[in-house]
Amino acid sequence: MLTFNATSLSSSSSSPVVSFDFNCPVSSQLLLFPCKFNNRYTRVSRNYKIFQLKAGFWESIKSGFVKNNTTQVIEPPSPLERDEEPLPQEFVLVEKTEPDGAIEQIIFSSGGDIDVYDLQALCDKVGWPRRPLAKLAAALKNSYMVASLYSIRKSPGSEGGEKKKLIGMARATSDHAFNATIWDVLVDPGYQGQGLGKALVEKLIRALLQRDIGNISLFADSQVVEFYQNLGFEADPEGIKGMFWYPRY
């Protein structure tokens, strides 16, 4: 199966603009056996549809010539998979009226649309070490779910000025089927102690369990172990521990 590697078009490497990736089973096979042998092989290996996202070169030529053929050259992502992505929600969690008449709402959002600069500022507030912004952005984009809390302050009167502030976040990575890990749970120190962190994590857990993702794990600092125990987490259950990689030079 020959596949056209188009990424070289956008890369800035010194390699030629178009390169054919010979994605053949064994490179020597191409020389020894006729091409139609490859075709039969690719049909046999089509049992697993999920990886056939790139069109086989010979299939696309075949489909062009044969009329009414049922060979599906392109496999679109199955609709079932699309439905499994968590639907973004947004709703008001808490609403408070302040003495001066201003209304403060705390909004929960699972859309994942977080400004990395706001997040960086929030991490600074809780005292976390700084991490590269590009990496933060990539991590947020590729997480299974990002839950965030915003505080919207509406000043009294007809000014209409709304101040939206990021005050909490939690995110989880997952393989969408079995395992998930919760990372980066943080709440603005000024809003801690109200159950907001608990709400964030509970939402994540609910979203994960509703998709039947059963292995939910996290790595807790010593001062928050009790917080997670109250949420239903168990430390080192049945002897399961997490280990981390250390580079050896």
Add this chain to the structure above:
Amino acid sequence: MVAVEVTAGIRMHVNIEQRMLEGYRSKSMELKWARRRNSKNSITSEEKLLRPTAGALVPFYISTDPKHINPDELQNLYAACNHSCYRFPNHVDDGGRVEPVDIHKLRIALSHSSVLVSVFCKPRYIVEDNDDIAISTTNSPFSIMGVGNFLQRVMPLPVSPFNGQLVGFGRAISDYGLTASIYDVMVIPSFRRMGIGQTIVKRIVRMLTSRDIYDIAALCSDNERLFFKACGFGDDILGSTTMMYTRSTSTTYEVDQRTTRAGRRFLLIPPVREPCGSSQKTVS
């Protein structure tokens, strides 16, 4: 998805799926050798004919290409290694065998894993286990055409994902920015203690570090801990505690306690708390 119109009549959709593409950009032949360690038990003469002798070199092919993985073969590998995707697995009999992994969920998991590593070996090196787990016959084109053995004798091709059998596997989930977790590293029992598992983990780590991800975690039970330690993993330097969600029932009486099964545990789904609209009412 980017559609590229090459010539009239031929239209190829090139899927620039960022998640998996970079992983297998380098398509170098990944043939490696493993040496069987000397077995402690004495080998009878009949077994010596069947088994490759201790100390012999066994060639295997390590691949990071998701297309080389056949979910059915992988399901068999999970069964052969008695590995469950659930951390608290359901045992189907007293022998400690776990329930077979759900192939539909396995497919979903594979498609959303950032790194997939598979190890193949030629069938003639594979020896059936004592407890009679039948390793699925190879589905290479050679055997289908019926001339497999003949061709292998006349023209022995190097082991590849297409003429070899899946003997090892490992996968990792990452957010492509900061963190990654390694799951489901397994090698069939007769191929253990040859360094294949370590090679799998090292390959996963290499693929992650090449993308600048150094925060790599692996959840492991007691018997896996030594293995990961040998692969260069250790306890967290920051001293964090590993925790997993295990709540089954709530202590307070809840009207509607919904649970979902995860292996042998039934995990409680946190009840929905009404988002309030009135003032000065705090949630939870």
